[in-house]
Amino acid sequence: MSKSTTNIAMVGFKGKLGKQYVLRRDHGNTILASKPEIMKKNAAASQIAVRNKFHAASEWAKAILQDPVNAAGYKSVAKRRQSAYTVAATNYLKPPWIELIDKSEYSGTIGDKIYVSAFDLYKVTKVTVKIKDSTGNLIEGGACVKDPAGITWDYTTTVANATLTGSTIEVVVYNLPRNSIEQVVTL
Numbered sequence: 001m002s003k004s005t006t007n008i009a010m011v012g013f014k015g016k017l018g019k020q021y022v023l024r025r026d027h028g029n030t031i032l033a034s035k036p037e038i039m040k041k042n043a044a045a046s047q048i049a050v051r052n053k054f055h056a057a058s059e060w061a062k063a064i065l066q067d068p069v070n071a072a073g074y075k076s077v078a079k080r081r082q083s084a085y086t087v088a089a090t091n092y093l094k095p096p097w098i099e100l101i102d103k104s105e106y107s108g109t110i111g112d113k114i115y116v117s118a119f120d121l122y123k124v125t126k127v128t129v130k131i132k133d134s135t136g137n138l139i140e141g142g143a144c145v146k147d148p149a150g151i152t153w154d155y156t157t158t159v160a161n162a163t164l165t166g167s168t169i170e171v172v173v174y175n176l177p178r179n180s181i182e183q184v185v186t187l
Contacts, residue, residue, distance in 0.1 A: 020034065020035055021033065021034065021035060022034075022035050022036070053093065054089075054093075056092070057089040057090075057092040057093050058089055060088070060089070060092045060177055061085050061088035061089040061091075061092060062085070064088055064176070064177075065084055065085060065088055070088075070176070071084055073122060073123070074087045074088045074091070074122055075087075077121065077122055087121060087122065088122075090121060091120070091121045091122050091175065091176065091177055092177040092179070094121060094179065095173075095175065095179040095180060095181045096118055096119060096120035096124050096173045096174070096175040096179065096180070096181055097118065097119055097120070097173075097181060098116065098117070098118050098171060098173055098181060098183045099117040099118065099119060100115075100116070100117040101114070101115075101116055101117075101169065101171055101183060101185050102114065102115040102116075102117070102152075103169060103185060103187065106157065106169070106187075107164070108157075108160060108161035108162065108163075108164045108167075109157070109160055110157055110158060110159065110160055111156060111157060112156070112157045113154055113155070113156055113157075114129055114144075114154070114155040114157070114169060115147075115152040115153070115154055115155075116129070116144055116152060116153040116154075116155070116171050116173070117151070117152050117153075118153060118171075118173040120173075120175040120176075121175075122175065122176055123175065123176060124153070124173055124174070124175055125174050125175060125176055126143060126173075126174040127143070127144040127153035127155075127171065127172070127173050127174070128141065128142065128143050128144065128171070128172045129141060129142065129143075129144055129155040129169060129170070129171055130169070130170040131157070131159075131161060131167060131168070131169055131170075132167060132168045132170065133161070133163060133166070133167050134163060134165065134166025134167055136168075139159055139161050139167070140157065140158055140159040141170075142155065142158075143155075153173075164187050165187065166186065166187070167186070167187045168184050168185065168186050168187070169184070169185045169187070170182060170183075170184045171183050171184075171185075
């Protein structure tokens with residue numbers, strides 16, 4: 001790939017240059033690159049699935065950026081030479097992640113706390129917790145509340161759990177495009 005910043009014969013041009021090269025604009029620069037190959041014939045099912053996923057990401061990004069609040073939010077997390085559109089489309093393709101499930105204050109009594117530290121490219125929209133006994137029966141569950149400092153998502157227990165050993169805590173984290181990730185911790 002060749003980049004021209006001062007060539008007055010090429011500045012501002014874009015499009016095909018013969019059958020081998022294309023000129024394109026990127027952040028004020030004219031770039032000479034190989035012509036991309038677009039293969040539409042005989043695409044494998046996996047290729048079609050990937051294309052459809054990227055198409056859905058593109059459509060979602062365009063729609064979500066119509067909201068000025070989300071547009072400003074995605075722009076604020078964009079890195080250098082990234083657009084809000086790129087961050088939004090990437091956000092559609094990637095789930096959030098769980099950094100930590102802090103169960104140190106959970107002893108099986110009512111009012112105990114479970115803290116979840118979860119992150120996303122843009123923002124985590126919802127975190128849920130389910131506590132199950134060792135046989136898999138649901139003891140309790142519900143939505144976490146974001147702490148005032150915005151660092152963790154907190155869950156306060158409402159049901160006593162007499163048999164902690166073998167019990168599980170299931171945490172599910174969601175982001176704006178409704179991607180989710182689940183993590184299970186055994187006590």
